[in-house]
Every structure is written in C-alpha cells, then in structure tokens.
C-alpha cells in the first residue's frame with residue numbers, strides 16, 4: 001500500500017484527479033469506479049478543471065458507482081445518482097449512457113445485484129476505483145462484520161453510518177436504512193485502487209486500516225491484500241500514523 005500525504009484536502013483531490021487523468025489518457029476507454037460523499041468533492045472539482053482545460057476527454061470512458069440507497073428514487077436530490085450528475089457528470093463530456101449507478105428498484109433486489117456485477121465484468125472490469133472510508137472503516141457500504149463480503153449485495157446501514165449521513169437529510173429518520181453496494185470482492189477486482197481520506201475525524205479509521213490487522217471488523221483493511229492501492233491523505237487524516 002502506497003501512502004501519500006498532502007497539506008490540504010484540496011491538494012490531495014488535485015493529485016487524485018491527476019491519477020484519473022493519467023489513466024484516461026493511457027486508455028480513453030477506461031472503466032472507472034466512482035464514489036460519493038464529501039471526500040471525493042475536491043477530486044471531482046479538479047477533474048472538471050482538467051476537462052475544461054482540455055487535458056482529459058471523458059467521451060469514451062465508462063463508470064460504475066460504488067453504491068446507492070434503497071428506497072429513494074434516482075430523482076431524489078440525495079440519491080447518489082443525483083449526486084454524481086450534480087458534482088461531476090453534468091460538468092464533463094461523459095456520455096450518460098456510459099454511466100452506471102446501482103439501481104435497486106426491481107422486485108428482486110438480489111437480481112439487481114447480480115446484474116450489476118455482471119455489467120462490470122462485461123465492461124472488462126474496473127481499471128481504477130476511487131474510494132472514501134467511513135468512520136467505522138467501511139468502504140462503499142460494506143459495514144464492519146464477520147466476513148469480507150464478495151459481490152454486490154444489499155446491506156442494512158449501521159447506526160454510525162446513518163448518523164454520519166443524516167447531515168444530508170432533514171433527520172436521521174429520513175436516512176434510508178438499506179443500500180445496494182459493491183462487495184469487498186467487487187472492489188478488490190479493480191486493477192488499481194485509490195482511497196482518499198481527509199479530516200481529523202477520519203484519522204482513527206485510516207490508522208486502523210493501515211496499522212491494524214486484516215480484519216472484516218475494519219472492511220478497508222482488505223485493501224492491504226491488494227497489490228495496487230494508493231492512499232491519499234491530508235495531514236489531519238494522517239495524524240495518527242507514526
């Protein structure tokens with residue numbers, strides 16, 4: 001695991017956007033794995049700047065998002081589908097037909113999950129996956145548990161995740177209780193992974209991931225087994241690494 005520490009979250013975001021730009025320039029047909037949340041915002045801002053500067057062309061890129069809430073529509077302003085269009089897709093020249101966000105709406109959600117993994121495989125697999133990390137060490141919505149999960153699946157969100165995400169809703173009661181998420185196995189299949197964390201509140205999760213045991217109680221610790229992971233931190237998120 002390669003670790004890079006930057007003076008600020010925005011500097012880390014620029015560095016991550018440059019990694020994505022390099023990937024797209026190397027292979028304009030790249031398959032990218034994308035994330036939502038507050039952490040990737042500086043990265044997406046920097047990607048938009050790179051696009052506007054004529055440095056990156058997203059027209060043939062395909063993307064798969066990590067996760068989506070169950071029980072709210074795509075049009076809901078807090079859906080991850082809406083998030084991606086607001087913060088990235090509407091500001092770059094990506095073809096909307098090339099973007100996929102989990103869409104857990106059918107009668108049989110397990111079938112939606114199987115279809116999502118199959119779509120990633122059909123696209124040739126993910127070349128470069130962007131991740132954040134939750135306070136409890138989750139990646140995507142893979143919450144601490146007894147086992148590292150395999151494929152895309154439906155999860156009950158943990159109390160701490162609902163607590164962390166209530167800032168986007170009128171109250172904790174309105175945060176959906178379930179989500180569809182890529183599994184740890186889905187994420188580990190990506191050829192290269194970039195994890196970003198910023199802020200003091202992420203320092204413990206980052207330290208547990210990097211310095212602790214490989215343990216499903218810290219889902220992000222699975223990344224220690226992946227040969228191609230770079231962790232981009234601001235100084236606050238790195239403050240418990242010695």
Ligand code: PGA
Pocket residue numbers: 036037038039040132133134135138139140
């Ligand atoms: P955040 O979420 O970027 O909003 O802190 C990250 C995560 O929970 O994976």
